[in-house]
Amino acid sequence: MYDVIIIGAGVSGTACARELSRLDLKILVLEKEEDVCCGTSKANSGIVHAGYDAVSGSLMAQLNVRGNELMEEWAKELDFPFKRTGSLVVCRREEDMPLLWELKERGEKNGVKGLEIIEEKELKEMEENLSCEVIAALYAPTAGIVCPFGMNIAMAENAYTNGVEFQFDTLVTKIEKIEKGYRIDTEKGSFKTKYVVNAAGVYADIFHNMVSEKKIEITPRKGEYCLLDKKAGNHVNKVIFSLPGKLGKGILVTPTVHGNLLLGPTAADIEEKEGINTTEEGLKEIREKAGLNVKNLPLGQVITSFAGLRAHEKGHEFIIKEAEDAKGFIDCAGIESPGLTSAPAIGELVAKMIKEGLNPKENKKFEGRRKGILFPHKLTKEERKQLIKEHPEYGNIICRCEMISQGEILDAIHRPLGAKSLDGIKRRVRAGFGRCQGGFCTPKIMEILATEYGTEENTITKMGKESILIMGRNKDQL
Amino acid sequence: MKTYDIVIIGGGPAGLAAAVGAKNSGCDSILILERDKELGGILNQCIHNGFGLHTFKEELTGPEYAARYIEKVQQLQIQYLLNTMVVEISPDKVITAMNGKEGLMEISAKAVILAMGCRERPRGALNIPGYRPAGIYSAGTAQRLVNMEGYLPGREIVILGSGDIGLIMARRMTLEGAKVKVVAELMPYCGGLKRNIVQCLEDYNIPLKLSHTVVNIHGKERVEGVTLAQVDENLHPIKETEEYIPCDTLLLSVGLIPENELSLEMGNEMGKVTNGPIVDESLETNIEGVFACGNVLHVHDLVDFVSSEAETAGKNAALYVNGRKAKEKMHLIPIHHEEGVRYTVPAHIHPENMEEKLTIRFRVGEVYKNAFIVVYFDEQQVFKKKRSFMAPGEMEEIILRKEQLLDFPQLEKIRVRIEKE
Numbered sequence: 001m002y003d004v005i006i007i008g009a010g011v012s013g014t015a016c017a018r019e020l021s022r023l024d025l026k027i028l029v030l031e032k033e034e035d036v037c038c039g040t041s042k043a044n045s046g047i048v049h050a051g052y053d054a055v056s057g058s059l060m061a062q063l064n065v066r067g068n069e070l071m072e073e074w075a076k077e078l079d080f081p082f083k084r085t086g087s088l089v090v091c092r093r094e095e096d097m098p099l100l101w102e103l104k105e106r107g108e109k110n111g112v113k114g115l116e117i118i119e120e121k122e123l124k125e126m127e128e129n130l131s132c133e134v135i136a137a138l139y140a141p142t143a144g145i146v147c148p149f150g151m152n153i154a155m156a157e158n159a160y161t162n163g164v165e166f167q168f169d170t171l172v173t174k175i176e177k178i179e180k181g182y183r184i185d186t187e188k189g190s191f192k193t194k195y196v197v198n199a200a201g202v203y204a205d206i207f208h209n210m211v212s213e214k215k216i217e218i219t220p221r222k223g224e225y226c227l228l229d230k231k232a233g234n235h236v237n238k239v240i241f242s243l244p245g246k247l248g249k250g251i252l253v254t255p256t257v258h259g260n261l262l263l264g265p266t267a268a269d270i271e272e273k274e275g276i277n278t279t280e281e282g283l284k285e286i287r288e289k290a291g292l293n294v295k296n297l298p299l300g301q302v303i304t305s306f307a308g309l310r311a312h313e314k315g316h317e318f319i320i321k322e323a324e325d326a327k328g329f330i331d332c333a334g335i336e337s338p339g340l341t342s343a344p345a346i347g348e349l350v351a352k353m354i355k356e357g358l359n360p361k362e363n364k365k366f367e368g369r370r371k372g373i374l375f376p377h378k379l380t381k382e383e384r385k386q387l388i389k390e391h392p393e394y395g396n397i398i399c400r401c402e403m404i405s406q407g408e409i410l411d412a413i414h415r416p417l418g419a420k421s422l423d424g425i426k427r428r429v430r431a432g433f434g435r436c437q438g439g440f441c442t443p444k445i446m447e448i449l450a451t452e453y454g455t456e457e458n459t460i461t462k463m464g465k466e467s468i469l470i471m472g473r474n475k476d477q478l
Numbered sequence: 479m480k481t482y483d484i485v486i487i488g489g490g491p492a493g494l495a496a497a498v499g500a501k502n503s504g505c506d507s508i509l510i511l512e513r514d515k516e517l518g519g520i521l522n523q524c525i526h527n528g529f530g531l532h533t534f535k536e537e538l539t540g541p542e543y544a545a546r547y548i549e550k551v552q553q554l555q556i557q558y559l560l561n562t563m564v565v566e567i568s569p570d571k572v573i574t575a576m577n578g579k580e581g582l583m584e585i586s587a588k589a590v591i592l593a594m595g596c597r598e599r600p601r602g603a604l605n606i607p608g609y610r611p612a613g614i615y616s617a618g619t620a621q622r623l624v625n626m627e628g629y630l631p632g633r634e635i636v637i638l639g640s641g642d643i644g645l646i647m648a649r650r651m652t653l654e655g656a657k658v659k660v661v662a663e664l665m666p667y668c669g670g671l672k673r674n675i676v677q678c679l680e681d682y683n684i685p686l687k688l689s690h691t692v693v694n695i696h697g698k699e700r701v702e703g704v705t706l707a708q709v710d711e712n713l714h715p716i717k718e719t720e721e722y723i724p725c726d727t728l729l730l731s732v733g734l735i736p737e738n739e740l741s742l743e744m745g746n747e748m749g750k751v752t753n754g755p756i757v758d759e760s761l762e763t764n765i766e767g768v769f770a771c772g773n774v775l776h777v778h779d780l781v782d783f784v785s786s787e788a789e790t791a792g793k794n795a796a797l798y799v800n801g802r803k804a805k806e807k808m809h810l811i812p813i814h815h816e817e818g819v820r821y822t823v824p825a826h827i828h829p830e831n832m833e834e835k836l837t838i839r840f841r842v843g844e845v846y847k848n849a850f851i852v853v854y855f856d857e858q859q860v861f862k863k864k865r866s867f868m869a870p871g872e873m874e875e876i877i878l879r880k881e882q883l884l885d886f887p888q889l890e891k892i893r894v895r896i897e898k899e
Contacts, residue, residue, distance in 0.1 A: 227602070231742075274698060277609045280715075304602030306610060381574075385582045392578030397563040400513065406578075422612075437600035439616045443623055457629060462612035466699040469612050470623070471726065472630045478655040 002026050002193040003358060005184055007172055007207055009033075010041035011148065011340055012332045013199035014155040015347030018078075020354060021162035022368075024361040028193070029156075029164060030186060032171040034464025035424045036417065037152035039201045041340070042427065043276065043308025044223070045265060046148045046256055047239055049338040050087060050140035052107025052115065053249060059318045061110040064338040066345035068142055074344050078158055079372035080150035081257040087143030087239035088118070088126070090293045092133040099243050100138050107140065114141040129235055131295045143239055147257045148340055149427035150372070155343075157416045158370040162363060166417060169464065172200075175210045181328055182211070195354055196329045202273045202311045204319075204333035211326040216319065216333060220273050220309040221247070223265025224282035226290075229301040229435050233259040240293050248310075248337065251289040253297070258430060263290040263297070269312070278307045303435050310336035318342070320349055330354070373411045373429060377403060398448070399441040401434025409445065413452045420453070422446070423463040442469070482557075483507035483799045484792075485573055485587035487564050487740065490519020492593035492772025494547035495785040499792025500591075501554045505799055509585065510551070510558035511575055517551070517558060518544030519595055520618070521781065523625045526646055528673070532782035543781060567744045569765060589767040589795040592741055592755065593788060596773040598643070599733040606638075608695030608704075617643040617731040621650065630654055632727025636704050637661040638692045642670040642779065642871075644731020649678035651729075658682075659723055662690040662706055664713060667845045669731075669871045671779055691715060692728065701726050734777045741770070751821040752776040758810070759827040759836050760794035761787065766805075769795050776823050776839070779873050783839070805831060811889055818842050818849075818896030820870075827892075829883040836878045842896055845869045851876060854893040855886050868896070 004020055006013045009031035017029050033039070048071050054061035075082035091100045100117060107115045116139045123137055124130060130137075160166060167188065174185040181194040198207045205218040228235075233255055242250035247267035254262050266282045283305055291297050313319060313334030323329045330353060332346055339346075376384050376394050387407075388395040394407035412419045412428035419425045422432065425445055432438035432445065446469060450457045461467040484500050486493045489512030497508050516522065521529070524540030531537060534546065551558065562577040571590050576582045598616035615623075615631055621643060623629045633656050637644045640663040648658045661679060666689050668675050679686050687706070693715045694705035708719035736754040738746070746755040747764045754775040755763040762769050771791035772784045808828040815822050822840045846868040853861035853876060861876065868874060876894065883889065 226605075276698075277695075278607045280607045280693065283605050283607055302602055302605065303600060305605060305607075381582060384576075388576060388578065388581040392581075395576045395578035395581055396561060397513065397576070400563065403563070403565065435600075436597045436616075437602055439598050439600060439619050442615075442619055443627060447627075457627070463699070467612040468700060469631070470629045471632050474624060474628050474630055474654040476630065476655065477633070 001181065002028050002191060003360070004028075004195040004197060004354060005030060005191055005193040006197040006199055008039070008199035008201055009036040009156060009166065010039050010199060010201055011037070011152050011155070011343040012335050012346050013197065014152055014159060015343040016197050016199060016332065016350040017159035017164045018155045019347035019351035021159045021164050022351065022363055022366045023355060024363045025358065027164045028191060029159070029166045030170050030172055030184070030191075031166065031168050034168050034420055036156040037149050037427060038463070040309055040311055041148055041152045043225070043306050044148055044337070044340055045225075045252060045254065045262065046145055047087070047252070047254060047341070048082065048144040048146050049341045050107065050115070050143040051110050051112045051338070052103050052138070052140060053244055054110065054338070056106055056109040059320060060338065060342070063318060063342035063345040063349065065111045066348070067338070067342035070344040070348075071144065071146065071341070075146070077368050078151070078154035078370045080154040081147040082144060083257055084142065084144040085238050085255065086139060086141045087241060088123075088137040088139055089241045089243060090130065090134045090137040091243060092131070092135065092292070094135065096243055097136065100136060103138050112140060112142060115139070127236055127238055127240070129294050129296060130240070131291070131293050134293060145239065145254060145257050146340065151340070151343070153417070153428060154370055154372060158368070160416045161370070162366050172207065175207055177211060177326065194328060194358065197332060197350055198329065199332040201335070202309050204311060204331060208323060208331055208333060211329050212323040213325055214323065216313060218333060219269050219312045219314070220271070220275060221312040221336065222268045222270050222275060222282070222307055222309055224278050224286060224305065224307040225262060225264030226283065226286050226302045226305045228261040228263070228298065229303050230259045232261040232298045232301045235261050235297065236294055242293060251286060253290055253294045258433075265308070273309070276307045276309060278305050282307065304437055312336050318346070320346060322353065328357070373408055373415065375408065376405065398444050399431035399434065401436050402430045404429050404431040406448065409448055410452065413449065420449075421461045421463050421467070422449070422469065425449070479572070479584050479586050481586045482509045483587070484509070484589045484591060484795050485585055486510045486591040486593055487567070487573070488512065488519065488593035488595060488774070489514075489517040489558055490593065490595050490772065491521055491544065491547065491781050491784045492595065492774070492788040493519070493591070494544070494551055495788035496591045496593055496771055496792035496795070497556045498547065498550050498554065499789030500796040501556055503793040503796035505796035508556050510556065511562045511564055511573070512558060512560050513563045515561055517548045517560070523618070523622045524646070525625045526650070529781050532780065533785055547785070564740060567740050569745050571767060588799045589769065591791055591795050592768065592770040592774050593772050594737045594740065594774045596734040596736045596777055598730070599735055601730055604732055606692050606695060609698050611695070611697045611699055611701050613697070613701030613727045614695065615727065615729055617641070617647045617729045620729050621647055624650055624654055630656060632656060632725070634659060634725040635727045635729060636692070636706070636723055636725045637729045637731060639663060639730055639732035640669040640675075640686060641731040641733060642674050644729060645670045645674040645678040647729055647731070648684050649682060652682050652684065658684045659725055660685050660687055660706070662687045662692060664689070664691045664709060667869055667871070671872060693720065695728060701728055704728055734773065736774045736777065738774060741774070744768070749821055749825060752823065756825045758824050759832050761791040761824065762794060762798070767798055776821070779871070783873065803831070812891050813838065814891050814893045815840060816893050816895035818844070818846065819894050822894055827878070829880060832880045832883065834880050836880070837875050838878055838894065839873055839875045840894060841870055841873055842868045843870060846896055846898070848899055850897045852895055852897045854895075855889050856891060
């Protein structure tokens with residue numbers, strides 16, 4: 001019997017796993033996809049919010065501010081990219097100024113430090129490409145940007161090396177209360193556990209409702225994005241928000257930690273929990289609205305677009321607690337923005353709840369530090385020369401747009417919870433993430449994956465399951 | 479630091495011909511840097527024929543055409559490094575490159591020839607809505623998988639874009655046993671060469687739908703189908719014409735982009751239409767001693783023209799290294815591309831530095847029937863040639879003569895335009 005089974009290997013689930021691995025517990029993470037970071041966690045803005053948006057006194061506000069505080073330490077310990085760039089909420093109309101002041105007041109109440117209203121001239125010096133219509137902005141120096149994949153993968157790897165088990169391609173089909181815990185049925189057998197952590201993103205309502213009469217409902221709220229070439233990466237240097245509206249924080253313009261420019265998200269409630277398709281309307285809306293706050297956006301440099309689903313609960317509040325009528329079943333539900341920012345704090349909170357329940361010993365072997373993938377471009381020329389001398393595979397460039405070598409790809413495959421698919425490689429080392437979008441490197445990466453896993457290239461997938469890349473051999477059906 | 483007179487970035491058709499041109503013009507210290515495991519560039523995956531009609535007066539396949547130049551390079555004992563990626567070129571022509579064998583190296587050059595070729599436009603650049611499953615390939619990626627690795631990326635294919643690679647792949651996929659359902663082209667005219675439409679589509683009964691585009695991609699794990707729609711004269715999809723086509727693969731042949739990241743970082747000025755460096759009659763960029771040729775300069779249709787252009791670049795690089803006359807004081811005349819002409823290469827010329835004849839290459843912006851290519855020196859018409867058919871997919875050229883230009887010492891601009899009857 002497990003002490004804890006976590007459903008979902010997104011940022012919430014893996015943050016919980018990492019924090020729980022500090023304790024002497026038998027833990028399993030069940031994930032329906034082939035890798036960590038395949039749902040909401042992979043398709044979002046990658047923003048570390050300061051914490052002025054959420055209603056004061058809410059759990060959301062509390063965890064946002066706490067998560068923001070923790071982010072630096074976690075990024076350092078777990079070696080993932082994070083940059084405190086600061087953010088600006090911009091105001092274009094005199095009559096909206098009270099809203100900006102309200103936001104500042106709320107932020108201060110929430111404990112956000114350093115908030116400032118900045119006026120025109122100083123603002124233009126701060127961010128030269130702001131639209132001429134912008135009259136003022138709320139500056140939040142503690143906001144930042146993070147690599148959502150990097151963070152998710154780092155937390156998972158660290159949890160894994162500290163003893164947490166992971167099982168992928170394992171869809172949970174049923175959860176039943178048993179004596180002293182729960183039985184979880186999956187496509188790959190049943191598991192018993194004392195505690196369940198429900199970190200299933202847009203599916204959290206389904207699992208919650210299997211064990212509780214107090215039903216919840218999670219609505220997938222689609223957000224579409226456009227990603228621009230690195231040539232556009234310096235167009236702004238902070239996260240640029242509009243004043244928040246009814247469905248969220250509006251369309252933002254932000255640099256990414258990797259140097260691209262990101263526009264989005266839109267917000268549309270949908271029914272389908274796998275509806276991550278982009279739409280004509282969505283992409284059009286981004287193109288029209290992103291330019292309201294930022295001028296001269298080089299929209300011709302879009303290299304890809306994508307959509308993600310926020311797990312929206314109608315109260316717009318995080319539900320992180322033991323279900324009232326299901327002891328030992330802990331929800332992490334309704335984790336929409338600022339969920340990514342809050343993840344470390346969510347992990348802390350859930351671990352605390354379970355610690356109180358099970359009263360376990362500490363995990364004496366816990367090692368909180370994790371060394372990320374070695375990226376040669378971060379080394380000095382001399383260090384890089386030395387590296388290639390010792391490991392020639394680092395001199396063999398596979399992805400020419402992002403300058404990713406075979407060495408990095410091999411590292412991505414062979415490290416704990418290593419990459420199994422093209423997208424797995426892409427999220428770990430960015431090969432295929434650049435301006436040609438895998439046009440040149442796809443065949444090479446397929447070959448590397450096939451060689452390393454000792455299999456044929458026709459079994460290599462884009463992202464697991466039926467996403468095979470090759471349908472056969474030339475003339476095999478003639 | 480190793481030093482060469484000329485370092486050529488790229489060992490595809492442009493780089494190879496540039497090397498031959500430079501060597502034949504008296505330069506002995508030449509190095510080609512190639513990122514792939516063999517010389518020849520993209521020609522190695524172009525196993526169809528139709529190459530070399532102009533250069534060798536015979537019809538060759540891509541690898542055969544490449545082999546001719548590779549042999550020349552080897553006979554002339556020109557040095558090259560394979561599997562070598564250039565990371566950076568400084569404005570003073572120090573090249574940082576790496577490979578697994580020699581590691582990270584710095585090479586100093588007196589002249590640099592940019593010959594990096596181009597890449598394909600990805601789906602993202604088109605903003606096609608829908609899912610992002612496996613089974614969406616650019617035509618060139620599919621070409622590599624099929625022709626070099628023997629893998630069939632799919633069995634039921636829709637091709638978006640009628641660029642030459644897309645047309646060639648329509649035929650190739652058919653020959654390998656896949657069913658190509660349709661080739662859709664957004665524009666009201668084909669993007670590729672006329673001969674490819676006949677030989678690759680018509681001969682195999684593959685329908686070409688002009689003024690059509692993909693408006694949705696279906697399938698979460700692997701492509702299951704696409705929605706095709708006709709577009710109006712403003713290229714906006716017409717809702718009522720939407721049609722679902724089941725398929726497992728979408729190939730994109732929607733344009734090529736010169737790969738100029740290195741050129742941009744070293745400070746080369748770029749043409750807005752070509753996305754390649756702005757060059758003069760020597761194919762020299764705004765940075766003295768830096769030359770460009772082939773698809774990195776502007777996208778070509780025929781490799782034969784790449785070769786002749788590149789030989790010119792090589793020759794001029796050799797002249798530069800061996801101390802040609804400085805250009806600063808020479809009269810520089812801009813070539814204006816006007817009515818119907820999208821750009822010209824070169825974009826400006828020093829008549830004094832010209833050879834007897836200079837080829838000016840350009841593309842037109844739309845389809846023309848029975849129209850004239852007309853050249854003016856300032857306001858005076860000096861050249862008029864009738865063309866029965868011109869299209870954006872086929873590159874045009876005119877020849878300027880030095881003696882003619884020297885008759886106009888006060889010339890301010892050369893204008894190239896298309897005039898209808």
